[in-house]
Amino acid sequence: MRVLVAEFMHETNTFSVQATDESAFRNSCYYLDNDIPGAFADTRTSMGAAFEAAEKFGWSVIHPIVTSANPSGRVTDAFFDAVSERILNVCDGVDGVLLHLHGSMSTQSYDDGEGELLARIRSRIGIETPMVAVLDLHATLTQKMADNASSLISYRTYPHIDQYERTWQAAELLEKAMLKQVTPQVAVARRPILYALDGGRTTSPPMVELLRRADQIEASRQALVVSIQAGFSSADVHDIGPSIAVTGNDRGAAQAIAEELMDYVWEQRTFSSIQFTPLDEAIATAKAGEASATKPLIIADYSDNPGSGAYGDATNLLEAVLAADLKNVGFHAICDPEAVLQAQAAGVGNRVTLQLGGKTDPTMGGGPLEVTGHVVAITDGSFIAYGPMGGGARRNYGLSLLLRVGGVEIIVISHNGQATDLGQFTSLGVDPTRKSTLIVKSMQHFRAAFEPIARQILEVDTGALSTRNFKERPYKSVRRPIWPLDAI
Ligand SMILES: [Zn+2]
Numbered sequence: 001m002r003v004l005v006a007e008f009m010h011e012t013n014t015f016s017v018q019a020t021d022e023s024a025f026r027n028s029c030y031y032l033d034n035d036i037p038g039a040f041a042d043t044r045t046s047m048g049a050a051f052e053a054a055e056k057f058g059w060s061v062i063h064p065i066v067t068s069a070n071p072s073g074r075v076t077d078a079f080f081d082a083v084s085e086r087i088l089n090v091c092d093g094v095d096g097v098l099l100h101l102h103g104s105m106s107t108q109s110y111d112d113g114e115g116e117l118l119a120r121i122r123s124r125i126g127i128e129t130p131m132v133a134v135l136d137l138h139a140t141l142t143q144k145m146a147d148n149a150s151s152l153i154s155y156r157t158y159p160h161i162d163q164y165e166r167t168w169q170a171a172e173l174l175e176k177a178m179l180k181q182v183t184p185q186v187a188v189a190r191r192p193i194l195y196a197l198d199g200g201r202t203t204s205p206p207m208v209e210l211l212r213r214a215d216q217i218e219a220s221r222q223a224l225v226v227s228i229q230a231g232f233s234s235a236d237v238h239d240i241g242p243s244i245a246v247t248g249n250d251r252g253a254a255q256a257i258a259e260e261l262m263d264y265v266w267e268q269r270t271f272s273s274i275q276f277t278p279l280d281e282a283i284a285t286a287k288a289g290e291a292s293a294t295k296p297l298i299i300a301d302y303s304d305n306p307g308s309g310a311y312g313d314a315t316n317l318l319e320a321v322l323a324a325d326l327k328n329v330g331f332h333a334i335c336d337p338e339a340v341l342q343a344q345a346a347g348v349g350n351r352v353t354l355q356l357g358g359k360t361d362p363t364m365g366g367g368p369l370e371v372t373g374h375v376v377a378i379t380d381g382s383f384i385a386y387g388p389m390g391g392g393a394r395r396n397y398g399l400s401l402l403l404r405v406g407g408v409e410i411i412v413i414s415h416n417g418q419a420t421d422l423g424q425f426t427s428l429g430v431d432p433t434r435k436s437t438l439i440v441k442s443m444q445h446f447r448a449a450f451e452p453i454a455r456q457i458l459e460v461d462t463g464a465l466s467t468r469n470f471k472e473r474p475y476k477s478v479r480r481p482i483w484p485l486d487a488i
Helices: 022-028 035-040 045-058 079-088 115-123 143-148 163-178 206-218 253-268 279-288 315-325 337-346 448-454
Strands: 002-009 029-032 061-063 065-068 094-103 130-133 151-154 185-189 225-229 243-248 295-302 329-335 353-354 369-379 382-385 393-396 400-405 408-413 438-441 456-460
Touching: 002 045, 002 079, 002 456, 022 029, 022 079, 029 035, 029 400, 035 045, 035 393, 045 061, 045 094, 045 163, 061 382, 065 079, 094 115, 094 163, 115 130, 115 143, 115 382, 130 163, 143 185, 151 163, 151 185, 151 225, 151 243, 163 279, 185 253, 206 225, 206 253, 225 253, 243 253, 279 295, 279 315, 279 456, 295 448, 315 408, 315 438, 337 353, 337 400, 337 408, 353 400, 369 408, 369 456, 438 448, 448 456
Parallel strands: 002 061, 002 065, 002 094, 094 130, 130 151, 295 438, 295 456, 329 408, 329 438
Antiparallel strands: 029 065, 185 243, 225 243, 353 369, 369 400, 382 393, 400 408
């Protein structure tokens, strides 16, 4: 069997002013053709699983591209078309297609980037050739995606630590479909909901119950796959919100299962485990515990999470930490390529004064902050992430700085990204386990690596781009009425 394998991932925050172009993908993850196996073979990543499955099933694999970028604004048409073309150029004569996509990509021309990509591939490979896509749990599913894919399979963990397992599941289904043992089709169900399922936290009751039911339905063979998506709320798109996608040999039966599970999502729509601590209270807790701490307190800024497209350069939290003169703090991170270059020019070991952060949009969580500190280290920002979300694959945050200001060690990066791996501290010489307080900008993913080393976790909302206040966001394209914007 000739199988086309590709990865093209982006979670698009349509409220972001930062367009996502080719350089954003090249800065994050961008591999072509023969460079791909060397980068991903024997890793616990989606591509790692695809190559292992190919070996097991004896597939001949065509792998034109593996690329992803940190969440940000709309993907440029030029880059979307270039990646599409690269994939379409090698579609002829394939027996199957295995894709790793996000599911919430919007381009300049298409709110539903994945739907458009799947439709383009489908028009080239014909209706008989199976095409299975692995998606993020935060995918925004559309009918166009369901109509063009043979199966859609989302992660079942948040933090996302099962890309490898889900890709194996997708590969096994694809093999059966190519052998014509199954004829998978996808049914998708939604409700007028903008945000629910506790943002997809798989540690919370609604997702736990849905995943339990999904496992039961798959085990009893009522469906081939039951996939639950929390959706992505930082996007002004018609199809926003949670969804259930059920893959079966019979679309009608699959639709009935999807609708029943979606009724449960509707019932549970108000559930939330997110408890914000006022910023001054969080800082006071850090201050009170810093002298006797044997493990760090973690303060997580939900609103400036680069993992949902926030700019990662908001300074309100850093300003509060410095004003309180906290001791023994590790701060991740401020994304500010300009400041890193200035510190590099000053040189390691020297003092430097910087206008740090707050440059993308000063109204979102704080503008530039003047700080004077020691340039402790400069690195190229590249290291291998061995944590639960890293899978042993290389990461790259661009030229990176460790700046020491009093008792606070501030990491400044050039390519944006949330804190999900201890290596984001250790690669710059900071031991996170020895800090009294750690600051991260992340909603939930940080927990996989950082919860085991923490004495306590506090979540704060500093008013940056990914604030949870939905009613203040300028939604225009979402379908109405929709909960919680409208009283339904
Ligand atoms: Zn996600």
